[in-house]
Amino acid sequence: MATDEAIESVLRLFEVDTLKKEQKELLSCIIEGLDCLAILPTGFGKSLPYQMAVSVLREVAIASGSVFAKKIIVCCPLIALMKDQVERLRNIPGIRAVYQDGSPETDAAIQHGCFDYLFAPPELLVGDESFRELLGKFDVATIVVDEFHTIACW
Structure with a gap:
């Protein structure tokens, strides 16, 4: 195709x-x-x-x-926007999207790489070294920084 x-x-x-x-x-x-x-x-x-x-x-x-089987990581400081985008993507057949909300289910999905899209805030993606190490285990195709203008500090 x-x-x-x-x-x-x-x-x-x-x-x-x-x-x-x-x-x-x-x-x-x-x-x-x-x-x-x-x-x-x-x-x-x-x-x-x-x-x-x-x-x-x-x-x-x-x-x-x-x-x-590559992953897309979306860095976004706006929780409501991340939740909305995850919900939209979950309605698309075959797409696994998660928002890093700290729930045991989401944590397990991320640990095992059971996602196509991972939405997380910059504090986690930039500020948490162990989380960055975990993401280093995956084949990440794209990193998106959404709503960049709202991020006050890196």
Whole structure:
């Protein structure tokens, strides 16, 4: 399956008709493993490209007879936003998304790598050395820093 076909298929899963030019550029960078920075207006849909990435890459991998098992880490200081995005991703078939909330179930899922997307606050991702060591055990494809402008200190 070509990447364009996979994108079209995944757009249907997300109930989106088409991507904006900038969203396509972001998704292409993520798929190609390139660094990128998106500074776009509020409500533009900056999150959609990284939310689609695992599904697109998985479809392309399956079509080529391989497996895609990389993780996406999302650093976000806004708890409500993380919870909302996790809930949305959990409604997409085949996607395992977790928000690091300190619950035993979530801690176990993270310890065993049972996630595609891990949402966590910067205090944990940057400030907790043992958590960073744990993440070092996984094949991380992308690290997203969402709502960067709200992070007061690194």
